[in-house]
Every structure is written in structure tokens, then in C-alpha cells.
Amino acid sequence: MALSRSGSKLLKPISPFFSSAPSILTRSISSSNDSITVETSIPFTAHNCEPPSRSVTTSAAELLSFFRDMALMRRMEIAADSLYKAKLIRGFCHLYDGQEAVAVGMEAAITRKDCIITAYRDHCTFLSRGGTLIEVFAELMGRRAGMSNGKGGSMHFYRKQGGFYGGHGIVGAQVPLGCGLAFAQKYSKDENVTFAMYGDDGMGTAEWRAAKSPAYYKRGDYVPGLKVDGMDAFAVKQACKFAKEHALKNGPIILEMDTYRYHGHSMSDPGSTYRTRDEISGVRQERDPIERIRKLLLSHEISTEAELKDIEKAARKEVDNAIAKAKESEMPDPSELFTNVYVKGFGVEAYGADRKELRATLP
Amino acid sequence: MLRAIRHKSIHPAFCAFRAFSSAAKEMTVRDALNSALDEEMSADPKVFLMGEEVGEYQGAYKITKGLLDKYGPERVLDTPITEAGFAGIGVGAAYYGLRPVVEFMTFNFSMQAIDHIINSAAKSYYMSAGQISVPIVFRGPNGAAAGVGAQHSQCYAAWFAACPGLKVLTPYSSEDARGLLKAAIRDPDPVVFLENELLYGELFPVSAEVLDSSFCLPIGKAKIEREGKDVTITAYSKMVGYALKAADILAKEGISAEVINLRSIRPLDRSTINASVRKTNRLVTVEESFPQHGVGAEICTSVVEESFGYLDAPVERIAGADVPMPYAANLERMAVPQVEDIVRAAKRTCHRSVPLAATA
Numbered sequence: 001m002a003l004s005r006s007g008s009k010l011l012k013p014i015s016p017f018f019s020s021a022p023s024i025l026t027r028s029i030s031s032s033n034d035s036i037t038v039e040t041s042i043p044f045t046a047h048n049c050e051p052p053s054r055s056v057t058t059s060a061a062e063l064l065s066f067f068r069d070m071a072l073m074r075r076m077e078i079a080a081d082s083l084y085k086a087k088l089i090r091g092f093c094h095l096y097d098g099q100e101a102v103a104v105g106m107e108a109a110i111t112r113k114d115c116i117i118t119a120y121r122d123h124c125t126f127l128s129r130g131g132t133l134i135e136v137f138a139e140l141m142g143r144r145a146g147m148s149n150g151k152g153g154s155m156h157f158y159r160k161q162g163g164f165y166g167g168h169g170i171v172g173a174q175v176p177l178g179c180g181l182a183f184a185q186k187y188s189k190d191e192n193v194t195f196a197m198y199g200d201d202g203m204g205t206a207e208w209r210a211a212k213s214p215a216y217y218k219r220g221d222y223v224p225g226l227k228v229d230g231m232d233a234f235a236v237k238q239a240c241k242f243a244k245e246h247a248l249k250n251g252p253i254i255l256e257m258d259t260y261r262y263h264g265h266s267m268s269d270p271g272s273t274y275r276t277r278d279e280i281s282g283v284r285q286e287r288d289p290i291e292r293i294r295k296l297l298l299s300h301e302i303s304t305e306a307e308l309k310d311i312e313k314a315a316r317k318e319v320d321n322a323i324a325k326a327k328e329s330e331m332p333d334p335s336e337l338f339t340n341v342y343v344k345g346f347g348v349e350a351y352g353a354d355r356k357e358l359r360a361t362l363p
Numbered sequence: 364m365l366r367a368i369r370h371k372s373i374h375p376a377f378c379a380f381r382a383f384s385s386a387a388k389e390m391t392v393r394d395a396l397n398s399a400l401d402e403e404m405s406a407d408p409k410v411f412l413m414g415e416e417v418g419e420y421q422g423a424y425k426i427t428k429g430l431l432d433k434y435g436p437e438r439v440l441d442t443p444i445t446e447a448g449f450a451g452i453g454v455g456a457a458y459y460g461l462r463p464v465v466e467f468m469t470f471n472f473s474m475q476a477i478d479h480i481i482n483s484a485a486k487s488y489y490m491s492a493g494q495i496s497v498p499i500v501f502r503g504p505n506g507a508a509a510g511v512g513a514q515h516s517q518c519y520a521a522w523f524a525a526c527p528g529l530k531v532l533t534p535y536s537s538e539d540a541r542g543l544l545k546a547a548i549r550d551p552d553p554v555v556f557l558e559n560e561l562l563y564g565e566l567f568p569v570s571a572e573v574l575d576s577s578f579c580l581p582i583g584k585a586k587i588e589r590e591g592k593d594v595t596i597t598a599y600s601k602m603v604g605y606a607l608k609a610a611d612i613l614a615k616e617g618i619s620a621e622v623i624n625l626r627s628i629r630p631l632d633r634s635t636i637n638a639s640v641r642k643t644n645r646l647v648t649v650e651e652s653f654p655q656h657g658v659g660a661e662i663c664t665s666v667v668e669e670s671f672g673y674l675d676a677p678v679e680r681i682a683g684a685d686v687p688m689p690y691a692a693n694l695e696r697m698a699v700p701q702v703e704d705i706v707r708a709a710k711r712t713c714h715r716s717v718p719l720a721a722t723a
Contacts, residue, residue, distance in 0.1 A: 090510030090692065142510075142691035153512040153690030169514035170472065171444050273420065331693045341686055350685040351654060352697055354704040356711065358684075 033059045036300060040235035041292070047217055049224035049253070052242040056234040060302045062108065066233050067293045067308065070100040071315040073124040074290060076133060077263070079319050080123065080140060084267045088327075089140045092169075093154045094121040098231075098262040101289035103128040105236025106195060110244060113190065117165040117178045118197040120155035121261075125197070129162035133322030138329045145329035149336060172198060182252075193247045195240070217256035224250075230259030231287040260287065338362065387568035395537035395569070396426045396558065399544040400464065402576045404434055407462060410548055411438040413453055414466030414503075423468050424504065424563055450476030450501070454483045457499040457553075464548060467503035470519045470557065484553040485528030500547045502556035505533075506600060506651045507688060507699055509561070516688035518652030520599065523555045524629040524661075530554045530582055531629040533599040537567040539626055542580030550582060557628075559601045585632035587639070591621035594645040594709045597636060597662055599625040602649045602700060609705035618713055628658055636662060637670045644675040645712035649705055654682035679708035 035057050044051035077097040084093045096103070099121075106116070107128040118125050123136055131147060139146025140154055148156055157167040165181060168174040178196020185192050200216065217225035224246070228239040239255050246253045260283045264271025271280075297303045303311075338350050338360035345362025352358025390398075404410045411434075416423045418431035418441040431439040442449040446467065453463040467473045473480065480501060487495045506518040524531040530552055534540040540558070547554040572578060588603060589610050598606040603624045610620040621639050625632065640646050646666055648659030663678040684698040 091508075091690065092511055092515070139690075142693075148690075150691035151513075151689040151694065153510065155514070156512055156690070169512065170475070332689075332691045334693065334697060336691075337684060337686055337689060337694050337697050351682075352684045353700040354681055354707055355654065356679075357704070357707060358697070 041229045041232045045227040047225040056238045069104050070290045071312045073100045075315045075319045093267045095263040096124040099259045101233040102257050105233040106240045108237045109240035112163045113192045115163045115181045115194040117174045122157045122167045126157040129159050129164035137326035143329035150332045193244045220254045225254035227256045230257030231289045389566045390537040390569045392540045393563040395540035399541045403548040409462045412464050413440045446475035450479040457497045462498045464500045470505040497553045498551045500554045504560040505557035512690045513687035520628050521657045533557045535603040538573045545579045583627045583630035585635045586624045588624045589622040591619040593619045595621045595639040595643045596647045597623045598649040608702045633665045641673045647679040647708045649681045676712040
């Protein structure tokens with residue numbers, strides 16, 4: 001279905017990207033909302049259920065927002081890599097570049113009343129749940145403006161008001177926690193679901209060391225499952241929509257997102273001891289999630305190459321601005337050492353390393 | 364003149380030797396642990412290694428480097444990421460008579476497996492009236508690293524040391540690492556062996572005796588790292604280094620500190636600690652972990668029980684802050700003991716003037 005090219009008018013104002021608006025990740029960027037149908041890259045493979053259709057309804061607006069959001073996430077993660085090497089980020093840093101389609105596609109299929117919980121590779125998920133770049137970079141650098149006031153670090157991002165429950169450092173711990181969230185939703189009779197995300201027991205390790213059976217979507221055995229091309233944001237969106245409907249009616253379902261991270265497991269893993277560089281560049285060539293959307297935008301004549309490059313440039317600028325702002329944020333006040341230990345502290349005392357030198361009362 | 368290293372199984376590539384002609388050699392803690400594992404595996408075919416990334420990846424912190432190549436996949440086993448699973452498997456193998464060395468990538472992850480450590484390993488010899496012994500070693504880095512946040516920074520010494528049936532060791536130097544790990548592997552009981560990530564790369568001098576493959580340190584004996592007469596400072600693991608630095612600073616101010624490297628948290632060397640306090644009359648305990656119900660609390664009680672009359676000042680306790688470990692660098696620094704905290708506490712015990720020689 002041909003679309004009239006209203007592209008140039010709608011893409012000219014780049015200023016929204018620089019605003020102090022909480023998030024660039026709004027789906028209301030103006031454009032034609034006529035529906036477009038796209039096909040997922042491959043059909044879904046199903047276990048114990050009927051797979052959804054390969055045809056996904058979208059719109060120019062959604063295509064553009066996918067592109068923008070993923071470009072922002074990509075730039076954010078690459079910037080984090082540099083900050084880590086510059087020693088502005090300490091400890092652990094697990095990057096998500098390559099996997100953006102999962103965060104973006106999932107968000108498009110659900111609401112903020114649905115919950116997401118994940119492990120430590122959480123920067124982009126936080127963003128998709130309504131977090132801001134400044135909160136991300138400030139937290140990574142251990143500053144006050146971080147979403148956890150600098151006290152959590154890379155692995156401990158949260159946004160409860162956005163339905164994002166972290167951000168967990170212990171591999172696999174988030175899975176039973178996610179079940180708990182879902183249980184609470186059912187118990188409270190909310191018509192919402194929880195997405196508990198976990199990797200293929202990811203470490204800087206090879207799949208054959210980490211897991212016995214790599215057909216993950218069948219893992220649950222009698223739990224139905226779907227194998228999804230995780231590099232295709234529309235496949236992700238369709239699968240998550242399907243999964244939500246299924247879960248509300250029939251219970252848990254496993255989605256195996258066949259995705260790919262370009263970086264190693266963490267900044268201390270080169271990511272080359274268990275895969276070849278050719279494999280990585282091959283995926284970048286054939287399956288990159290942002291490139292897929294770019295091609296769709298171009299083939300549907302929603303945008304020109306130049307306009308898309310502008311969006312990417314704007315994303316880069318927004319990331320740079322956020323980093324600059326985050327660097328200005330101060331380190332947490334020393335009194336923060338003792339805040340948020342308890343909701344209700346009963347006035348007990350807590351101590352620093354030298355209990356006679358530093359103590360505080362927990363309210 | 365140094366005795367030549369006779370044991371063939373020490374692969375020269377793994378040892379960071381600087382071969383001075385007749386001075387002591389130096390070795391990193393990492394190489395000390397690697398060589399100890401190598402020698403014990405060579406000496407006893409029942410010893411095997413298990414853990415995440417111990418084999419093909421050469422060890423998450425390279426402690427087990429080269430061992431898969433040398434001993435093969437039957438004896439160096441890469442496990443999936445399931446601590447509860449492989450700790451249980453290790454304990455079961457130990458029941459049957461093998462001697463597993465199970466690595467936790469950090470002891471924070473041992474909490475996934477703590478049921479097997481306590482209920483399956485520690486208590487079995489007792490419950491079976493001596494039928495089922497559990498010659499297993501659980502080892503890995505413990506305590507705070509740098510900037511790794513609340514879920515990756517806890518010190519577990521006090522928790523494990525509370526449990527009868529377990530032995531808990533905390534090496535500091537390369538000599539400690541070699542001697543205590545060998546002792547742990549040879550010991551017939553379950554041993555929790557708490558290393559420290561930040562110590563792995565540190566170099567320590569090692570004598571020829573330490574390098575010998577039969578070298579072993581006794582379990583349950585502390586080491587007086589530095590003799591002194593005015594105040595006793597007890598510490599374990601990384602804090603031993605801090606205590607020694609504090610002792611240097613105190614010496615400049617005329618306070619002679621005796622630094623005890625505990626080496627063994629369970630059994631705790633109460634007699635060395637008490638003998639020292641009876642000599643100095645003052646005590647500062649130092650640990651990285653949370654203060655409440657900690658190692659320092661136990662040491663203080665031991666001294667109050669056995670040497671109360673000898674104390675000239677209340678016992679001082681330096682520990683990690685009583686909060687989850689914060690990520691921000693400035694808060695993290697406040698959450699972990701610093702050298703100046705130890706110095707300050709030692710001076711507080713000396714609030715009366717330092718005893719004159721006449722009182723000795």
C-alpha cells in the first residue's frame with residue numbers, strides 16, 4: 001500500500017530530541033497512522049500452541065518510532081562502552097547492542113501495567129519502560145541523578161512506576177521473581193502479565209557449556225513455547241502480543257527470542273573466545289535490527305536515507321548531551337550511605353566502618 | 364642456597380617467578396593457588412575440579428589456568444550456571460569418596476548452594492555417626508571487589524564459620540594461599556576457602572619451603588605477621604594488608620601494633636589471639652563484612668571470656684558498614700574499612716598513655 005510522502009515535513013523539527021522531555025521514547029511522533037502490513041523475517045516455530053501469523057500490522061509512525069528508539073539504544077550502549085574504558089563506569093557493565101529489537105518490540109505489544117523483569121543487561125529495557133538517558137548515565141557513573149541515586153550501578157536499574165522491576169545480578173534469580181510478579185497480578189485480578197527475561201544462562205561462555213538443551217522454547221515441556229526471530233522487532237511485537245493474550249487465558253508461555261549481542265558478555269569479556277569475528281560481522285550484515293527497520297522505512301518510502309541519517313545523528317547528540325549532564329551530577333551525599341536500608345527502621349542505629357566515628361539512625 | 368624445585372608438575376609458565384640468584388622468589392596469589400591445585404591433583408587422582416568456566420575459559424579469574432589441558436575433562440569439569448546443582452553433585456561425589464574442589468565464581472553465588480554446604484556437607488559426618496565424611500573444598504573469591512554493587516560484595520566468613528562441621532579458611536599472602544589450599548584439599552572435612560579477588564594479582568615473597576610440593580600450613584593456626592607490644596590487631600584476607608599499613612603508621616606515633624593474620628576463621632585460633640592480648644592488653648578486630656554477629660564479635664567475646672582481666676581498654680571493632688554495599692565510589696569507600704579507621708581505633712585503645720617500660 002503506497003503512502004504519500006509526508007516525510008520531509010514531519011522529520012524536520014529535530015528539536016524534540018534535545019528537549020528536557022522525560023523520554024524520547026514516545027509513540028506519538030506525528031505521522032500518518034495508516035496501517036501498513038509487514039511480514040516477519042521467518043514464520044514462528046511453535047511448541048504446544050498455534051503460532052501467530054507472520055503478518056504484523058504497523059504504521060509509519062510506529063516504524064519511525066522503532067527506528068528512533070533503537071538508534072538511541074544503540075548509541076547509548078556504545079557510549080557506555082567508551083565511558084567504561086575511560087573508567088567513568090566501574091564494576092560490571094553488560095551491554096545490549098544488537099538486542100534492541102527485543103526491548104522495543106516487547107514494549108510495543110504491552111502496557112506499562114504489564115511488568116518486565118530482567119537480569120543485569122538492563123540498560124535498554126529501563127529506557128523502553130520510560131527511563132531517561134540522564135538517569136542511565138548518571139547511575140552508571142555513580143551519581144545522584146541516577147535512577148537508583150548512584151547506589152545500584154549498571155546491574156540495578158529499576159522503574160517501578162513503569163512496571164520495570166530490575167535489574168538483577170544473580171543469574172537466573174529474576175525468573176522466580178518474575179513468577180512472583182505474575183502471581184501477584186493474578187491474585188490481584190489485574191488483567192496484566194509479567195515478562196520475565198533471561199539469557200541462555202549467559203556468561204562469557206559458549207552455549208554448549210552453559211546449557212544442556214538449547215531448544216529453549218521447548219524447555220518448559222508442557223508449557224507452550226514460541227521461537228521468535230529476536231532481531232525482527234515486528235516478530236517480537238507479534239509474539240509478545242500473542243503471549244500476553246495466551247498468558248491471560250491459559251497461563252505461562254515461553255518465548256525464545258533468537259537475538260544476538262555484539263559485545264561480549266560484559267566489558268571484561270572480549271566476546272571472541274567462543275565465536276569468530278566473522279560470525280559477529282555476519283550477523284551485523286544480515287540481521288541487524290536497526291537495518292531491518294531502515295530497509296522497511298526506505299522501501300515503504302516513509303523516509304529518505306538522509307532523513308534516517310539525521311535521526312541517527314540526533315540520537316547521537318541526545319546521548320552526548322545526556323552524558324554531559326550526567327557528568328555534572330554530583331556524587332551522592334555521604335548521608336545516602338544510610339538511606340533506604342528499611343522502609344521502617346524503628347530508629348535503630350547503623351554504623352560505618354568505625355562504629356564510633358560514623359553512625360546514623362535509621363528512621 | 365635455594366633448594367631446587369623438584370616437583371615436575373609445576374609448569375613454569377604458570378608461576379610468576381622472578382629468579383633472583385639467592386633472594387626469595389615472588390609469586391602472585393593467583394599462581395600460588397594454581398600451583399597448589401596442580402600439585403594436589405597430581406598427587407591424588409581422586410581430586411577433581413568443578414565450577415563455572417574452570418576449564419575451557421581457563422578460570423573466570425584464571426586460577427585454574429592450564430589445568431584442563433593437563434588433567435583432561437574428566438577431572439576439570441565446566442558446569443552450567445547452577446550452583447545448587449553442581450554443589451550438590453560435588454557433595455554427593457565426596458560422600459562416595461572423591462575429593463572435589465568446587466569453585467564459586469564468587470561466594471555471593473554460594474547462597475544458591477548454601478543448603479548443600481550446610482545441610483548436605485557440614486552436618487553429614489555427625490548425623491551418620493562417622494559413616495559419611497565429606498572431603499570437599501568450596502573455594503572462590505569472597506568479600507568486596509571494586510564497584511560491583513550490593514549483590515556481589517558480601518563477605519561470608521561469619522555465616523559459614525558459625526556452622527559446626529565446616530572449616531573456614533581465609534588466606535592472605537601467597538604462602539597462605541598455597542599452604543592453606545593444600546591443607547584444605549588434604550583435609551577430610553568440608554572446607555570453605557575464602558579468597559579475595561583483589562589479592563589475586565598481588566605479589567608476595569615465597570621461600571623454597573613454600574614452593575615445595577609437600578608444603579602445607581596447619582588449619583586452625585593464626586600467624587603473627589608483625590610483632591608488637593601495645594595493641595593487638597586481628598584481621599583476615601585483604602584486611603591483613605590494611606592492618607599492616609596501619610601498624611606502620613602507628614609505629615611512627617610510638618604505638619607498636621601486633622598484627623595477627625587469622626588464616627583460619629573456623630577453627631579460630633583463640634589461644635594465639637588471647638596470648639597476644641595478654642601481652643598487649645588492647646585489641647582491635649578488623650573485618651570487611653557486616654559487623655553484627657561477625658568474626659570480630661566472636662573474637663571480642665573470646666577475649667572477654669578468657670582474658671578479661673588483661674584488657675586495659677574496651678575492644679574496638681572495625682568492620683564493613685552496616686548497609687548493603689553501595690555502588691557510587693564515594694559511598695563504597697565509606698562502606699569498607701580504610702587504613703585510617705584501623706589507626707583511629709587503635710589509638711582509641713591507647714587513650715591512656717602508652718605503658719612505660721617499667722610496667723612490662
